[in-house]
Amino acid sequence: MLSPVSEKEYSVDTFEEIRTIISANLNVPADKIHPDSKASDFSEWDSLRHLVLVMDIEQKFDVKFSFAEIAGFDSVEKIVSIIQERVKT
Amino acid sequence: MTAPLSVNPAALQTALDGLKRRNPGQKPLTNYFLQRLDSVENLRMFESEKSLCFFFDEWDFARLHFYTFDAASLATELQTLNWPSIVVVDWISKEGPASADMLLSSSGFHLHAIYDRMFCRNLRRESPSTPTQMASDNDTDAIHYSLLRVFDKYADHIISVKELRQLIGQRQVVVTRDPQGKIDGFAIFPISGQSFHFNFLYNSGGPAQLAHLLGSFYGALSERGVQSGVGWVRRMRPQVLRLHQSFGWKTDGLVDYIYLR
Numbered sequence: 001m002l003s004p005v006s007e008k009e010y011s012v013d014t015f016e017e018i019r020t021i022i023s024a025n026l027n028v029p030a031d032k033i034h035p036d037s038k039a040s041d042f043s044e045w046d047s048l049r050h051l052v053l054v055m056d057i058e059q060k061f062d063v064k065f066s067f068a069e070i071a072g073f074d075s076v077e078k079i080v081s082i083i084q085e086r087v088k089t
Numbered sequence: 090m091t092a093p094l095s096v097n098p099a100a101l102q103t104a105l106d107g108l109k110r111r112n113p114g115q116k117p118l119t120n121y122f123l124q125r126l127d128s129v130e131n132l133r134m135f136e137s138e139k140s141l142c143f144f145f146d147e148w149d150f151a152r153l154h155f156y157t158f159d160a161a162s163l164a165t166e167l168q169t170l171n172w173p174s175i176v177v178v179d180w181i182s183k184e185g186p187a188s189a190d191m192l193l194s195s196s197g198f199h200l201h202a203i204y205d206r207m208f209c210r211n212l213r214r215e216s217p218s219t220p221t222q223m224a225s226d227n228d229t230d231a232i233h234y235s236l237l238r239v240f241d242k243y244a245d246h247i248i249s250v251k252e253l254r255q256l257i258g259q260r261q262v263v264v265t266r267d268p269q270g271k272i273d274g275f276a277i278f279p280i281s282g283q284s285f286h287f288n289f290l291y292n293s294g295g296p297a298q299l300a301h302l303l304g305s306f307y308g309a310l311s312e313r314g315v316q317s318g319v320g321w322v323r324r325m326r327p328q329v330l331r332l333h334q335s336f337g338w339k340t341d342g343l344v345d346y347i348y349l350r
Contacts, residue, residue: 039296045296046296047292047294047295047296047298047299048299048328048329048331048332049328050296050299050300051296051299051300051303051332051335052328052331052332052335055335055336056335066215066216066304067215067300067301067303067304067305067307067308068300068301068304070300070304071296071297071298071300071301071304072297073296074296074297
């Protein structure tokens with residue numbers, strides 16, 4: 001069950017894909033990951049895992065982020081937003 | 090086995106040539122592959138009819154290389170040596186550690202660490218990030234202090250202050266800094282032609298700082314046209330290997346077994 005998302009609309013598919021990748025990399029249950037989850041909410045979300053899960057997301061969606069963008073991914077919402085933006089373009 | 094003899098690299102090479110002449114047509118067992126010895130400290134060797142061993146000093150230990158045409162005899166001879174207090178041996182192989190185990194275990198060596206070699210032939214292209222922060226000469230002591238504090242001096246082949254200073258001068262060390270200006274991450278990458286050796290990566294600044302560090306690192310390599318790299322990653326740190334694999338690095342089956350006595 002997804003958490004309700006107010007104000008912003010997310011593609012459920014995009015979020016689910018990203019949630020699956022984050023869940024697998026952090027080894028936390030998917031239902032604990034919500035669109036408004038922050039990296040700091042998870043002790044497992046360390047530097048190495050951050051880079052690895054972003055690389056997995058790049059591969060999954062066939063996009064490439066700059067390292068400056070990667071440095072700014074401090075929440076699930078930011079990742080989903082940029083993916084949706086890239087996929088649109 | 091004769092008493093230890095202080096030698097210079099040229100004399101050692103002469104002794105090695107003599108050993109090979111005395112044992113023509115035989116396959117040696119060795120962990121010496123012509124590594125440079127011109128700047129090592131306190132080089133000394135032991136020699137017998139079928140074998141030659143030599144040590145030199147690094148930090149608080151001695152590094153041992155051997156070259157033998159009779160491993161069983163050398164194993165016996167090694168048991169009679171008057172050893173330095175700490176000795177390190179690298180055994181690099183694609184065929185496992187059995188030969189080294191046979192030679193070294195009876196002399197009190199134990200397996201200390203295992204490293205897998207990794208390579209990347211198509212490095213991630215990255216526009217140089219802004220700002221790419223190269224280390225400066227003033228950073229040398231702080232970086233070297235971190236090298237000795239964070240890495241394993243017995244296994245990681247930690248470079249000297251002089252070598253580090255030289256790499257900094259050649260713009261082959263990038264850093265990240267915390268808001269107070271203190272170094273919280275660095276990458277050291279000696280470049281040779283279009284390739285580089287991935288020696289050391291350190292980050293204590295969190296995910297964003299690691300991303301900035303890797304941006305500087307891959308950006309600096311892209312800027313200089315470096316296309317491939319090679320490095321070693323400790324097997325007990327699978328998450329580090331996973332990080333590099335996600336950037337396209339692969340292991341090639343070559344393994345460094347590091348023994349300690």
